[in-house]
Amino acid sequence: MNKSFAHNRWADTLLGFVGFFILFSVWELVSYTGLISPDIFPAPSIAINFTLSTMPMMEISGHVWASLTRVFWGFAIGASLGVVVGVASGWYNWLGVLTRPLIELTRPIPPLAWIPMAIIWFGLGEPSKIFVISLGAFFPVVTSAYKGMTSVDPVLLRAAQTMGLKGWRILIHVALPASLPDLATGIRVGWGLSFGMLVAAELVAASEGMGFMIMHARELGQVEIIIFGIVLIGVVNLITDYAIGVVIRRHIGKWHAY
Amino acid sequence: MSQRLALSATTKSRIIGVFFIVFLLLAWEAAVEFKLLKVYKFPPPSMLWEALTELFTSGFPKHQTVDIHIAWTLWRILQGYLLGCFLAIPLGVVIGSVPILDKLTAPIITFGRSIAALSLLPLVIFWFGTGEAPKIAIIAYGAFWAMIAHTIAAVKFVDPLLIRAARTLEASHRTIFLHVIIPAALPRIFTGARVALGVAFMVIVGAEMIGTIQGLGALINEARNFYRADITLIGMVLIGLLGLGISGILQVLERVLLPWNQGLEGVRR
Numbered sequence: 350m351n352k353s354f355a356h357n358r359w360a361d362t363l364l365g366f367v368g369f370f371i372l373f374s375v376w377e378l379v380s381y382t383g384l385i386s387p388d389i390f391p392a393p394s395i396a397i398n399f400t401l402s403t404m405p406m407m408e409i410s411g412h413v414w415a416s417l418t419r420v421f422w423g424f425a426i427g428a429s430l431g432v433v434v435g436v437a438s439g440w441y442n443w444l445g446v447l448t449r450p451l452i453e454l455t456r457p458i459p460p461l462a463w464i465p466m467a468i469i470w471f472g473l474g475e476p477s478k479i480f481v482i483s484l485g486a487f488f489p490v491v492t493s494a495y496k497g498m499t500s501v502d503p504v505l506l507r508a509a510q511t512m513g514l515k516g517w518r519i520l521i522h523v524a525l526p527a528s529l530p531d532l533a534t535g536i537r538v539g540w541g542l543s544f545g546m547l548v549a550a551e552l553v554a555a556s557e558g559m560g561f562m563i564m565h566a567r568e569l570g571q572v573e574i575i576i577f578g579i580v581l582i583g584v585v586n587l588i589t590d591y592a593i594g595v596v597i598r599r600h601i602g603k604w605h606a607y
Numbered sequence: 608m609s610q611r612l613a614l615s616a617t618t619k620s621r622i623i624g625v626f627f628i629v630f631l632l633l634a635w636e637a638a639v640e641f642k643l644l645k646v647y648k649f650p651p652p653s654m655l656w657e658a659l660t661e662l663f664t665s666g667f668p669k670h671q672t673v674d675i676h677i678a679w680t681l682w683r684i685l686q687g688y689l690l691g692c693f694l695a696i697p698l699g700v701v702i703g704s705v706p707i708l709d710k711l712t713a714p715i716i717t718f719g720r721s722i723a724a725l726s727l728l729p730l731v732i733f734w735f736g737t738g739e740a741p742k743i744a745i746i747a748y749g750a751f752w753a754m755i756a757h758t759i760a761a762v763k764f765v766d767p768l769l770i771r772a773a774r775t776l777e778a779s780h781r782t783i784f785l786h787v788i789i790p791a792a793l794p795r796i797f798t799g800a801r802v803a804l805g806v807a808f809m810v811i812v813g814a815e816m817i818g819t820i821q822g823l824g825a826l827i828n829e830a831r832n833f834y835r836a837d838i839t840l841i842g843m844v845l846i847g848l849l850g851l852g853i854s855g856i857l858q859v860l861e862r863v864l865l866p867w868n869q870g871l872e873g874v875r876r
Binding site: 360361364365366367368369371372389446447449450451454455457458459461462463464465466468469470544545548549552553559560563564566567570572575576578579580582583586587590 | 624627631712813830
């Protein structure tokens with residue numbers, strides 16, 4: 350690797366930190382000087398102190414854990430269904446003919462709009478939230494899986510046939526790996542959407558989770574916890590997205606240079 | 608010959624697709640008829656027609672006809688979206704054309720985008736109450752980050768060859784900025800505008816579920832409160848159609864306003 354390039358990257362990261370530092374200092378200063386009342390928009394230090402002193406650490410981590418398990422199950426169900434339907438529709442032509450119009454017709458409806466319907470179908474409990482979260486993952490994944498399967502280089506398929514591979518083996522050893530990069534994009538987008546759905550679902554109806562935490566804090570008028578919670582949701586989203594990105598780069602980037 | 612065959616194959620698959628959907632709708636109707644599905648959970652297509660006429664004539668909730676809902680939703684999107692774009696585009700142009708500013712703000716923008724707009728709902732309700740302001744504020748927030756990220760990228764990644772060519776022709780900084788950078792950046796900025804509108808549309812449905820009875824999001828949520836699954840379903844379809852319509856209009860607008868974009872399509876990647 351080029352030395353000056355590596356040096357530049359460090360400088361950029363450093364500048365990024367400086368940017369964050371400036372932002373937080375200004376925020377802190379605005380609140381400290383009373384330009385904006387801390388009762389309305391408290392400084393980060395106040396928000397953190399207040400939250401940690403009123404909410405035990407266990408309670409906060411409980412909310413984070415509740416949200417994470419929820420989004421994990423919703424995402425896992427939606428993404429695996431998306432992979433199965435998308436790959437099958439791409440592999441078997443007749444199935445694609447049947448499923449594609451259905452998917453194209455339901456996709457323009459934002460997953461959020463399914464929340465009331467999900468509540469009618471599954472009640473206010475956990476299944477309706479998982480359903481909505483899974484929808485967030487399903488649509489991007491199914492579209493990208495289908496696209497990946499149908500745009501596999503036909504030369505690869507013919508080469509595999511020439512070498513004596515048949516049916517299922519071509520699918521597993523050639524077509525699937527070749528469509529992985531497309532699929533990876535869909536999975537990443539799907540995770541982001543799932544996370545957005547999670548917050549929405551928890552705002553509408555929940556008794557635990559990060560969305561509930563901030564909605565409940567609003568009822569109690571604890572703006573410090575609201576701000577803490579919003580930033581917490583952002584941080585968790587960022588970390589999980591980054592982790593998925595690393596996994597994708599490590600396992601799929603093997604074959605394809607980005 | 609083979610082309611005609613291929614064409615007829617796609618039309619054939621389309622016809623089969625349509626038949627399959629009709630078949631599913633009929634199966635749904637039959638399943639309700641034979642009490643395999645509960646009417647209040649899965650209102651059959653035949654019932655939806657009645658609900659649609661109810662929505663148009665007497666309205667749901669009472670006197671809130673469907674045009675009122677659509678108008679409210681569009682009006683909110685428009686206000687929030689314009690506010691977000693007006694803040695984001697100038698700021699994005701400035702950040703994109705000053706490298707040091709770009710480096711300072713890059714992580715902030717990544718972080719701002721990763722905060723779900725809807726998670727701001729409790730905060731904006733705390734600030735502004737449950738009126739119009741909180742809804743517009745979070746639409747603006749969602750549109751802002753999508754818009755600013757695209758604007759910065761648009762200005763930053765203008766083909767340096769274009770700028771160098773303009774310099775060779777001894778164009779002033781001002782001329783380069785107004786006549787080279789901005790036109791070259793506009794297609795990407797427009798992509799941002801489309802993405803931002805998608806975000807705004809996602810956010811509005813959620814925002815309307817709290818503290819109002821007007822708007823499509825409110826419509827489906829109110830219908831849910833009264834167990835009117837038929838109205839909820841129609842509301843969902845309307846939301847989908849509205850989304851499609853808006854993005855279609857933006858695409859046409861892009862073609863009309865940015866005629867030089869077609870040639871660039873292949874160049875940018």
